[in-house]
Amino acid sequence: MTLLTGHGFWNPLLWLAAAGGVTLLALLVWSRGRRDYTRGTDGELPFLSGEKAEGAHVGGGHLYWGFVEGLRSYVExxxxxxxxxxxxxxxxxxxxxxxxxxxxLVGG
Incomplete structure (x- = not known):
């Protein structure tokens, strides 16, 4: 079952086999993970350069301040x-x- 186009071919069975291979590779990498990992501990918190999460929070207003200030007339x-x-x-x-x-319709 091959779909011939002007620029090559597309075989869905080949893509399905490739997706299965990638899935198997991902499962292999996942299965070799650490066995001593436990959920609900500090080990699953993101590392923010030693800062507490609430101290490192950047609000949306601060994140886009430079864009809004530079394009103030357009934003208004x-x-x-x-x-x-x-x-x-x-x-x-x-x-x-x-x-x-x-x-x-007119131009094309």
């Missing part, structure tokens, strides 16, 4: 367009898709 215009209503977003999607559809 976007905030003015933001209403929070799904109906508005669906209407924008329909309008943009109609414009793209017209461009494809």
């Amino acid at each position: 215009r976007l905030r003015a367009l933001h209403s929070g209503l799904v109906n508005d977003y669906v209407a924008w999607l329909v309008v943009i898709l109609a414009v793209v559809f017209l461009i494809v």
Whole structure:
């Protein structure tokens, strides 16, 4: 069962065999893991350079501060367009898709 295309072939059985091989390799690596690991201990906490997790938390407002500050005029215009209503977003999607559809029909 081979699908011939203009650029080669695609054999689903070959891909299925490859996926099975990768799965077996992953199971082999997983089975050779540490046996003395126990869940619910400090060993499963992420290492944050010795800091407590609550002290290393960076909020979303701080994370994007540079982008928002650098593009303040653009962000303010976007905030003015933001209403929070799904109906508005669906209407924008329909309008943009109609414009793209017209461009494809006329130009393509």
